[in-house]
Amino acid sequence: MLRSAAVIRLAGIPASPGVALGQAFVVDRRRARVPRYHLEPEGIARELARLNAATRLAADQLTAIRESLGEGEQGLILDAQKMMAMDPTLQAGAAALVEEELLNAEWAVRRTFRDISEKLGGSSKGDAGEDAFFAERRNDFEEVCDRIVHNLAGEAQSLLAGPVPDGSIVVAYDLPTADAAVLLASGRVRGLVIEFGSKTSHTSILARALEVPCVVGTEQAVEKCKTGVVVALDGDTGEVVISPEQNELQRVEAARLRAESRGALLLEQRDLPACTQDGRTVSLCANIEFPEEVPSVLSHGGEGIGLYRTEFLYLNREELPSEDEHFRAYSSILTAMGNRPVTIRTLDLGGDKLPIGHRSHEANPALGLRAIRLTQKHPALFRTQARALWRASRIGNLRILLPMITFIAELREAKAQLAAARAELVAEGVAVADEIPLGVMIETPAAAMCADRLGLECDFFSIGTNDLIQYTLAIDRQNRDVAHLYRPLHLAVLRLLHHCLGGARAAGIEVSMCGEMAGDPAYALVLLGLGIDTLSMSPADIPKVKRVLRGATLSDAKAMLDAAMSFGSTEEIEKFVHAEMARRFPELAS
Numbered sequence: 001m002l003r004s005a006a007v008i009r010l011a012g013i014p015a016s017p018g019v020a021l022g023q024a025f026v027v028d029r030r031r032a033r034v035p036r037y038h039l040e041p042e043g044i045a046r047e048l049a050r051l052n053a054a055t056r057l058a059a060d061q062l063t064a065i066r067e068s069l070g071e072g073e074q075g076l077i078l079d080a081q082k083m084m085a086m087d088p089t090l091q092a093g094a095a096a097l098v099e100e101e102l103l104n105a106e107w108a109v110r111r112t113f114r115d116i117s118e119k120l121g122g123s124s125k126g127d128a129g130e131d132a133f134f135a136e137r138r139n140d141f142e143e144v145c146d147r148i149v150h151n152l153a154g155e156a157q158s159l160l161a162g163p164v165p166d167g168s169i170v171v172a173y174d175l176p177t178a179d180a181a182v183l184l185a186s187g188r189v190r191g192l193v194i195e196f197g198s199k200t201s202h203t204s205i206l207a208r209a210l211e212v213p214c215v216v217g218t219e220q221a222v223e224k225c226k227t228g229v230v231v232a233l234d235g236d237t238g239e240v241v242i243s244p245e246q247n248e249l250q251r252v253e254a255a256r257l258r259a260e261s262r263g264a265l266l267l268e269q270r271d272l273p274a275c276t277q278d279g280r281t282v283s284l285c286a287n288i289e290f291p292e293e294v295p296s297v298l299s300h301g302g303e304g305i306g307l308y309r310t311e312f313l314y315l316n317r318e319e320l321p322s323e324d325e326h327f328r329a330y331s332s333i334l335t336a337m338g339n340r341p342v343t344i345r346t347l348d349l350g351g352d353k354l355p356i357g358h359r360s361h362e363a364n365p366a367l368g369l370r371a372i373r374l375t376q377k378h379p380a381l382f383r384t385q386a387r388a389l390w391r392a393s394r395i396g397n398l399r400i401l402l403p404m405i406t407f408i409a410e411l412r413e414a415k416a417q418l419a420a421a422r423a424e425l426v427a428e429g430v431a432v433a434d435e436i437p438l439g440v441m442i443e444t445p446a447a448a449m450c451a452d453r454l455g456l457e458c459d460f461f462s463i464g465t466n467d468l469i470q471y472t473l474a475i476d477r478q479n480r481d482v483a484h485l486y487r488p489l490h491l492a493v494l495r496l497l498h499h500c501l502g503g504a505r506a507a508g509i510e511v512s513m514c515g516e517m518a519g520d521p522a523y524a525l526v527l528l529g530l531g532i533d534t535l536s537m538s539p540a541d542i543p544k545v546k547r548v549l550r551g552a553t554l555s556d557a558k559a560m561l562d563a564a565m566s567f568g569s570t571e572e573i574e575k576f577v578h579a580e581m582a583r584r585f586p587e588l589a590s
């Protein structure tokens with residue numbers, strides 16, 4: 001193994017969880033140089049023949065890769081790429097440029113890519129203003145065009161020069177989906193460090209689907225890393241260490257081995273209910289930001305989607321997503337989830353989480369025009385979403401969730417808006433469900449305190465502890481300087497939760513929790529004791545929480561909660577709960 005002199009630490013975006021350690025295999029991808037020249041008219045026929053042959057070859061190559069992959073998401077992506085390669089629009093567009101503007105075939109393919117991708121809503125990969133859906137299609141389309149250009153130039157197609165050694169950490173500027181699919185499916189890759197991309201890029205999606213730890217957006221990784229040096233990466237934190245010290249190596253390797261055997265053990269219970277030993281069942285669902293996360297939800301035993309944060313459809317783009325874009329996202333999730341519940345939250349934008357052109361300049365964005373307040377000020381925003389939700393309402397088991405409800409009037413107004421959107425669609429002859437269960441997020445102390453009354457006017461609650469704790473303890477959840485005061489076990493938080501659950505029970509409705517507190521196994525017994533019906537979390541957290549619930553009894557959990565709430569200070573409560581959990585579940589404490 002090569003060891004380079006200095007330890008280098010890079011920070012990226014955690015894209016697929018898990019720790020990985022191995023030797024780097026650096027893929028320095030540079031976009032194929034495209035020769036550009038004008039043809040003589042008599043060269044047109046020959047150029048069209050070259051174009052045809054290169055396109056057919058691309059389709060054949062994609063078929064061969066597809067056949068080597070078997071079932072799974074990676075195969076579907078390659079199917080889509082193959083269809084793009086054979087799409088007459090690409091062929092006809094490039095052929096027209098050859099015939100009419102006398103461009104050589106490589107140039108014509110690139111120009112066609114540019115023209116079509118501009119129509120799809122952006123100019124090139126990575127630009128602000130892209131939306132996730134079209135960005136992914138454009139990435140696929142660009143890879144197909146790259147492939148055709150490579151074929152025209154007679155270059156070897158794969159950017160991976162030779163086989164990747166078993167156990168490698170692949171470090172790349174950008175990894176085309178076809179290469180990523182082959183690599184990840186080969187089982188030879190332990191981890192990925194990619195300079196380009198985001199959580200939605202196909203490589204990240206594939207890494208998550210195939211459970212390969214991955215960090216993206218890691219600037220300068222290719223420049224700083226050489227093939228053969230040791231690399232450690234943490235897909236939960238986004239940390240990448242090139243040439244770690246010996247003691248760090250040992251630490252990472254031990255953590256990896258522990259996590260691996262724990263994960264495997266935990267997944268054995270995937271299909272079992274999260275039922276306590278005295279018969280109390282809690283439903284375990286998942287939070288998602290993108291439809292592409294659904295396979296991971298299912299593979300971790302998620303019983304439904306407890307929270308789909310639709311605001312991710314709005315970010316990093318100039319224009320608002322259309323009703324059809326909403327509909328496509330919702331229907332793909334509902335279809336993939338079958339009859340399992342899918343809870344779609346109406347957009348929770350606000351403060352700096354706004355589409356460009358709608359930016360506010362509030363002094364306290366967290367206390368400002370966000371979530372339901374924003375959509376009630378701009379009803380057209382809500383109407384688009386409401387129409388898409390009704391259009392998707394007959395596909396699966398849809399539930400709607402309203403964020404940041406503080407006043408009962410907000411709930412009533414949202415109901416009236418939803419009813420109006422339904423009436424519009426019915427008048428247009430669109431088939432919609434009779435009703436969709438409507439939930440309220442409990443994210444403000446006001447909502448928690450009025451739960452008994454709110455509960456009479458909605459079908460379920462979902463407690464958003466991320467905000468509820470922020471507003472209860474007056475701790476800005478974004479502010480590093482007060483992060484140590486962000487404490488879920490503060491007595492005030494526990495009392496509010498208790499009060500809220502009491503209100504829900506009085507109103508006869510179910511309560512879910514979808515804040516981060518729900519996915520931390522250290523809090524699972526406290527939440528069980530409080531009487532939560534559903535916990536919704538990142539898919540990878542589901543097995544750990546299930547382990548705790550299946551290893552406990554409701555009566556124990558209640559006794560533990562009572563004892564915890566008898567202390568006054570947060571430190572005492574924390575110490576007690578953590579000691580109890582470590583005693584009962586030593587394997588999770590590590």
Ligand code: PEP
Nearest residue numbers: 464465466467514515516
């Ligand atoms: C929450 O506040 O707990 C929640 C789930 O919503 P978000 O994190 O999207 O604000």
Ligand code: MG
Nearest residue numbers: 443464466467
């Ligand atoms: Mg929130």
